[in-house]
Amino acid sequence: MGEHQGHDGLARIAGLGEEHEVVAVWAEHSAIGHHYEELRADGTVDAWTEPPVR
Known part of the structure; x- marks a missing residue:
């Protein structure tokens, strides 16, 4: 397995095959941060949270 950058700039762990196509995206934004899921x-689901922009 190797690590590579996703389109969003996050490091992802890649298996032996190719990355699978994203079929749905969900995002939630609030005063305490932003949560994303693909x-x-x-x-499989990739999920991450980012702090709010100040």
């Missing part, structure tokens, strides 16, 4: 074609 559902991939293989059923």
